[in-house]
Amino acid sequence: MTYAFDFSGFGLYAGMLARGVAVTLGLTAVSTVLGAIVGIAGASVAVAGPKWARWLVAGYVELIRNTPFIVQLFFVFFGLPSLGIHIDEVQAAILAMTVNLGAYAIEIVRAGIDSISRGQVQAAQALGLHGRQVFRYVVLPQAIANVFPALLSQVLIVMLGSAVVSQISVPDLTYAANFIQSRNFRSFESYLIITATYLVLSIVLRQILNRLGRGLFAGRAARGNESAPRNWRNRLMWRGARTLPTER
DSSP states (O other), rough: OOOOOOOGGGGHHHHHHHHHHHHHHHHHHHHHHHHHHHHHHHHHHHHHSSSHHHHHHHHHHHHHHOOOOHHHHHHIIIIIGGGOOOOHHHHHHHHHHHHHHHHHHHHHHHHHHHOHHHHHHHHHTTTTTOOOOOIIIIIIHHHHHHHHHHHHHHHHHHHHGGGGGGGOOOOOOHHHHHHHHHHHHHHHHHHHHHHHHHHHHHHHHHHHHHHHHHHHHTTSSSSOOOOOOOOOOOOOGSSSSSSSSSSO
16 A cells, blocks of 8 residues: 655644744753752752751652653643642643653762762862852862763653643644644644654754753863762761851
């Protein structure tokens, strides 16, 4: 059996496809920024926070990493209104994507922090840096540089996973494909176009973020961890380090 491809009518929906791309990229951009903030803050608590806070972070990470994203999305969009929290579909998508990315980012950033050698921390303290300054200027930049490829991959996974937000009527790229094929009945062509678009978006976004990462973290990646034991963190950050009574 032969199949006759027909893309002739898709020009009518070019505007809708463009809006779908814009929505997908917008959701990805906002959730990436917010997810990165959650990841850094959560990782900081995971390595240097009080025990009860570390347990909370660990529970959050395990909950998100062991449940499907679409279930998390439905919980936010359909479940929160039952508690009196009413948000629209775009806000629900951003919240669900941020929560999902944040959980993975916590583990990624925490691994980066653990990769920094104790010698670098001690050297920074010897120069008179306060505990928070050590974390901000020495540990965190190198940790992010070390794990930037993993963070980049996770951002792309979240972008591709955002296709399910069409299930709550967010007008993203997949929503556009569903709408178009319901009108012209050319399902194969519709989803072929969307597949190619996601592929191009992923490749372009990866290239852009790779260049951004090379510019931001040039020379910052730590080379070797010199037997960095996990318990070095007890000497670090805002709860430790008393080398100077005042902060520069």
